[in-house]
Each structure stands twice: as C-alpha cells, then as structure tokens.
Amino acid sequence: MSDCIFCKIANKEINSDFVYEDDEIIAFKDINPQAPIHILVIPKKHIESIIDLTDEDEMLVGKMYTAVRKIAKKLNIEESGFRLIVNCGKDAGQEVPHLHFHILAGKKLGTKII
Ligand code: 5GP
Ligand code: ZN
Secondary structure, eight states: TOOOEEEEETTTSSSEEEEEEEESSSEEEEESSSEEEEEEEEESOOOSSGGGGGGHHHHHHHHHHHHHHHHHHHHHHHHTTTEEEEOOOOTOOOOOOSOOEEEESSSOOOOOOO
C-alpha cells in the first residue's frame, strides 16, 4: 500500500536497521525502542492487522514465527528470552495499520502486560 510506512520500509524506500529478511518477511529495529532490543517483524504483504488475515495467510503467519526464532538466535536472546506482542486495533493502541510482531528483549522485562 503506497501510503503505509511499513510497506515503504519493506520496499526499502525508507532507511531502516534491518535484522532479518526472506521472501515474505522482513524485520527491523523499532525507531522508539521500549527495551534494549526491540524488533518489529512484518509480512512484506500489506495486511492491516490479525483481523484482516485470511485462510490463505496461515502459512505466512507460521513463517513469521519461524522468523522470530531465527532472529532470537541471531541476536543471542534464545536462552535469555524475549516477549512477543501483537497489538490489534484501537483498544490495543495499534499505531501502524500493517501487521507486526514486537520482539522485546535484552533485560528482565516487567511481569505486567497491561
Ligand atoms: P503499534 O503501536 O502499532 O503496535 O507499534 C508501532 C511501532 O512502530 C511503534 O513501536 C513505533 O515506535 C514503531 N514505528 C513507527 N514508525 C516507525 C518507523 O518509521 N520506523 C521504525 N523502525 N519503527 C517505527
Ligand atoms: Zn503496509
């Protein structure tokens, strides 16, 4: 989608600090990190949120989790651990309407998620 910031990042129209890429997925550092490690994992295809996924996207979502595992290994957080967060819609405060996983890591995270 032409006016979507994450589509522009995926198309390399905007400079970003990429940590992973394959045919369908790309991951980069969050511009406003909430933890020492804060990575966003997105499908290259524009999908607004979890609610907009279709049955055809099942494989793609699986690949997003595989990408998370590979990124965790690459960033050396597979043993120390990380938190995976997906905001969906306005009550969750989703700011960017392009599906993304947040990977948060690099310190002992708080126990609360709300
Ligand atoms: P949401 O609230 O939609 O779940 O999270 C959106 C995330 O995208 C926020 O953590 C925000 O800091 C990040 N973000 C927004 N615009 C940009 C950008 O242009 N580049 C990068 N790297 N991250 C962005
Ligand atoms: Zn998009």
